[in-house]
Amino acid sequence: MTGIDPRAADATAPPEREAMTGARGRRRRKAEQAMVPDAKFGSYYGKPVLNKPTWAAADIASYLFLGGLAGASSVMAAGADLTGRRALARGCKAGALVAVSGSLYALIHDLGRPMRFVNMLRTVKPSSPMSVGSWILAGYGPQAGIAALTEVTGLLPGIGRAATIGAGMFGPAVAAYTAPLMADTAVPTWHDGYRELPFVFAGSAASAAGGWGLLIAPPGEAAPARKATIVGGALELGATSLMERRMGLSAEPLRQGTAGKLMRAAKGLTVAGAVVGGVLGRKSRAVAAVGGLASLAGAACTRFGFFHAGVASAEDPKYTVRPQRERLERERDPA
Structure with a gap:
């Protein structure tokens, strides 16, 4: 009975069919992997994987910024009203x-028609x-309106005080609820920031309200506004940095x-607002006003920047496709 000599089989095997082990095999596999072209992410007929958000930047980014400014301003107004800072409260x-x-x-x-907003109040979900x-x-909204009108007219101060406190209680929710609103979408950059985004928006709103307070109040009453630019700015920048690292x-x-x-x-503007308005503007109203404007502009840039980033992530298929592939690979190979 004759057998096949393994050495003869190895000698006659084609080079490309040889099984290589050790360092030589690893070099061969590495060279083969290097020849694989980078993946190009596309879709049928060049269409995006996701529908691009139809929201207009001028409308929705302004809605995000102004809502945050309103909510945080009401919180500051309530605090100023209770501590006797009349100019700050009024402004x-x-x-x-x-x-x-x-x-x-x-x-x-x-939305296009006012009734579309009213229709959203027909149910609670x-x-x-x-x-x-x-x-x-x-x-x-009604409480913020009553608080402002009673302050300006001087009528019904008791109702005005109650409305001021009520608006202040709603203020944090008004400042931050737009974060889950944006994150509750399929837009990659908006959705993936869901953990830190409420803190980003809350800090941005506080910084904006602090900036507004520095513009309308004398230095003697503006201590809460100065603190808001510093604390709010630190919260915004810290949460943004953490969010960017986690999102990948x-x-x-x-x-x-x-x-x-x-x-x-x-x-840059948020840091400038905190330093110029929050630290250097203690005695000079002009310096405080410059810092206040920087804080307001920084908060606006944050909202507009996040909005545009979401639109860009929806337009490029790789921000949808690559994370899905990575999740599937992790499920197939948990180790």
Whole structure:
């Protein structure tokens, strides 16, 4: 009985069929992997994987910014009213009313018809951020209006005080509810920031309200506004940094294009507002006003930057496809 000599088989085997082990095999596999071209992410007929958000930046980003400014201003107004800071309270009440009115106008303008907003109040759906947000605005808006009108006219001070406190209680929800509203979508950059985004928006709102307070109050009454620019700015920047590190690939649009420019401007302006307005503006109203404007502009850039980053992530298929592939690979190979 004759057998096949393994050495003869190895000698006659084609080079490409040889089984190589050790360092030589690893070099061979590495060379083969290097020849694989980078993946190109596309879709049928060049269409995006996701439908691009149809919201207009001028409307929805303004709605995000003004709503945050309104809510945080009402919180500051309530605190100023209770501590006897009349000028700060008066200015924040007026600012909150103007800001929430502008926010509602921007939202309704984007919806197209006022009745579409009213229709959202026909039901209560706790699982829907839009439904909850509509009811938050419905409860907050009238109280902010009453607080401002009674302050200006001097009529019904008791009702005005109650409305001021009520608006202040709604204020944090008004400032931050738009974060889950944005995150409750399939847009990669908006959705993947869901953990830290409420803190980003809350800090941005506090920084904006602090900036507004520095503009309308004398230095002797502006201590809460100065603290808001510092604490709010630190919260915004810290939460943004943590969010970008955790998000991975979907944070890329926050550093590129229009969104990248806006987010870099937001960081610089927020720091400038905290330093100039919060620290250097203790005695000079002019210096405080410059810092206040920087804080307001920084908060606006944050909202507009995040909005544009989401649109960019929806337009590029890789921000949808690559994370899905990575999740599937982890499920197939948990180790």
